[in-house]
Amino acid sequence: MTNSADDSRGDTAFxxxxxxxxxxxxxxxxxxxxxxxxxxxxxxxxxxxEERRWSQSDLADQLSRLGFDLHQTTIAKMEAGRRPxxxxxxxxxxxxxxxxxxxLFWLPVQGEPSTLEFLREKIQDLxxxxxxxxxxxxxxxxxxxxxxAEQSTSLHMAVAAxxxxxxxIVEREARQAAVARQAERDxxxxxxxxxxxxxxxxxPDAVLEALNERRDRL
Numbered sequence: 001m002t003n004s005a006d007d008s009r010g011d012t013a014f015x016x017x018x019x020x021x022x023x024x025x026x027x028x029x030x031x032x033x034x035x036x037x038x039x040x041x042x043x044x045x046x047x048x049x050e051e052r053r054w055s056q057s058d059l060a061d062q063l064s065r066l067g068f069d070l071h072q073t074t075i076a077k078m079e080a081g082r083r084p085x086x087x088x089x090x091x092x093x094x095x096x097x098x099x100x101x102x103x104l105f106w107l108p109v110q111g112e113p114s115t116l117e118f119l120r121e122k123i124q125d126l127x128x129x130x131x132x133x134x135x136x137x138x139x140x141x142x143x144x145x146x147x148x149a150e151q152s153t154s155l156h157m158a159v160a161a162x163x164x165x166x167x168x169i170v171e172r173e174a175r176q177a178a179v180a181r182q183a184e185r186d187x188x189x190x191x192x193x194x195x196x197x198x199x200x201x202x203x204p205d206a207v208l209e210a211l212n213e214r215r216d217r218l
Contacts, residue, residue, distance in 0.1 A: 039081030046079040048097045062096040
């Protein structure tokens with residue numbers, strides 16, 4: 001039983017480690033999905049700039065008029081998704097391009113997969129990861145259930161064995177006490193008989209008189 005319990009604990013630890021690894025991978029994939037939006041916004045900035053035939057320096061000059069001192073290299077990093085885009089900068093880019101404030105968030109990108117398609121693929125991947133994690137958890141629960149059932153059975157058997165042993169001890173002690181009491185009674189009767197014999201040998205008349213008195217009392 002000890003080996004079985006140790007094996008079960010080892011299997012459980014393996015399943016838990018695998019589940020944690022799956023969850024970590026799921027979190028990493030989810031974060032990559034969100035960070036992909038930075039690259040999408042960067043692509044939109046590049047698309048708007050090229051549509052207006054602006055260089056990256058031209059766009060930096062346009063933004064500087066609104067109080068955003070961004071260098072050409074900063075614009076390049078933003079377009080490549082290597083530098084996060086602040087909300088105020090996104091609104092400013094839309095403004096200099098003559099678009100509504102939230103344009104960068106709904107404007108489609110030419111030649112790139114749509115945001116909905118990207119999210120649909122990510123959702124499918126995450127659903128597969130969730131199903132794998134669920135299966136691992138189910139297997140872990142099954143392992144725990146088997147160990148619990150085995151331990152519970154062993155516990156009930158041990159309790160039953162102890163109850164039986166206690167009952168046998170009580171019964172044995174009761175028999176020993178009864179035998180001891182009977183032995184005491186037999187010894188007392190034997191002593192009385194021996195005393196009567198001694199008295200009869202010493203004074204038969206006294207014994208006869210005692211017997212008669214006892215008979216009269218009865």
